[in-house]
Amino acid sequence: MFNAILLDKNEDGSTRAQLTQLDDAQLPADGDVTVRVDYSTINFKDGLAITGKSPVVRKWPMVPGIDGAGEVIESSHPDWKPGDAFVLNGWGVGEVHPGCLAQRARLKGDWLIRLPQNMSARSAMAIGTAGYTAMLCVMALQDHGIRPDSGEILVTGASGGVGSVAVALLAAAGYRVVASTGKLGESDYLQALGAAEVIDRAQLSAPGKPLQKERWAGVVDSVGSHTLVNALAQTRYGGAVAACGLAQGLDLPGSVAPFILRGVSLLGIDSVMAPRARRERAWQRLAAELKPALLDRITSEIPLAEALDRAPDIIAGKIRGRLVVNVN
Numbered sequence: 392m393f394n395a396i397l398l399d400k401n402e403d404g405s406t407r408a409q410l411t412q413l414d415d416a417q418l419p420a421d422g423d424v425t426v427r428v429d430y431s432t433i434n435f436k437d438g439l440a441i442t443g444k445s446p447v448v449r450k451w452p453m454v455p456g457i458d459g460a461g462e463v464i465e466s467s468h469p470d471w472k473p474g475d476a477f478v479l480n481g482w483g484v485g486e487v488h489p490g491c492l493a494q495r496a497r498l499k500g501d502w503l504i505r506l507p508q509n510m511s512a513r514s515a516m517a518i519g520t521a522g523y524t525a526m527l528c529v530m531a532l533q534d535h536g537i538r539p540d541s542g543e544i545l546v547t548g549a550s551g552g553v554g555s556v557a558v559a560l561l562a563a564a565g566y567r568v569v570a571s572t573g574k575l576g577e578s579d580y581l582q583a584l585g586a587a588e589v590i591d592r593a594q595l596s597a598p599g600k601p602l603q604k605e606r607w608a609g610v611v612d613s614v615g616s617h618t619l620v621n622a623l624a625q626t627r628y629g630g631a632v633a634a635c636g637l638a639q640g641l642d643l644p645g646s647v648a649p650f651i652l653r654g655v656s657l658l659g660i661d662s663v664m665a666p667r668a669r670r671e672r673a674w675q676r677l678a679a680e681l682k683p684a685l686l687d688r689i690t691s692e693i694p695l696a697e698a699l700d701r702a703p704d705i706i707a708g709k710i711r712g713r714l715v716v717n718v719n
């Protein structure tokens with residue numbers, strides 16, 4: 392038997408979430424690697440799944456948890472053997488395939504990444520999908536040719552998981568980072584991560600003009616909606632915006648003016664189905680570039696049972712940084 396969070400659907404369509412015990416016979420048949428999960432985490436998407444605020448879960452009942460790190464127990468996959476340390480992000484785990492907010496999981500070997508050397512399972516989950524997505528955003532801006540001397544980088548949703556890691560990574564790489572947040576009380580935290588300036592997100596979250604004063608060489612946006620539209624309208628000629636999130640909204644209520652008059656690029660970032668080679672590159676870079684002391688500052692640890700209480704908080708934008716779940 393092992394502990395797990397289990398989601399099920401009530402008759403009225405709402406989601407019922409409980410901490411329960413499952414046995415190995417309840418692990419899914421479609422998997423070739425059985426793992427011991429040491430740590431998992433609560434991302435925004437896990438919050439949506441547990442609260443049922445959005446149709447993230449498409450198969451019932453479901454163990455949530457899009458991220459996990461731990462050790463292989465049993466494997467019929469040629470690349471994985473018992474004792475191997477792994478990290479897993481996405482691939483529909485916690486959505487259509489039972490996930491990692493549990494002490495055990497059965498996964499596909501093709502989905503797993505080797506835990507980088509010198510990185511613990513806990514650190515990998517402190518980074519989680521949020522941090523790995525922040526790195527995908529940084530890589531996209533750099534692939535676009537944006538260098539520290541290109542100009543300032545705006546990070547929206549800066550005190551959240553993606554935002555906090557993006558601020559830390561960009562500042563460590565020498566960029567001047569401007570952090571946009573609704574939590575001005577967290578300015579010291581954001582400056583400690585490396586933000587050169589902290590601005591009130593209210594400056595970006597209301598409808599604005601299609602073209603505004605050019606300021607940003609690049610943007611990491613985890614917020615969407617009017618914030619993304621204003622960020623595009625303030626991006627300098629030839630700059631780029633890496634868009635990965637929807638914390639404010641799924642809509643994009645703007646105009647094509649920044650694209651056709653300033654050559655601004657909108658770079659879409661998806662972590663769930665990102666190809667393996669790009670994931671491995673992102674994780675190697677995270678291991679090399681994210682300072683452990685900053686990661687500690689970003690991270691809070693909670694037990695599995697508390698994941699249920701914290702899920703609504705992440706949807707309400709109340710969590711600072713990253714929540715690691717110690718499932719044991």
Ligand code: NDP
Pocket residue numbers: 434435436520521524547548549550551552553554571572573574592596613614618634635636637638639660661662663705706707708709710712
């Ligand atoms: P968090 O909740 O940790 O961070 C989101 C932050 O956005 C909040 O902390 C808050 O920051 C800000 N925010 C929240 N609500 C609003 C609002 N109404 N208007 C403006 N800003 C708001 O979530 P994550 O960092 O885990 O994820 C961020 C987003 O990125 C989510 O939408 C998530 O689904 C998405 N995502 C997408 C991925 C992909 O593959 N494309 C992968 C990972 C995440 P502050 O208070 O500082 O303003």
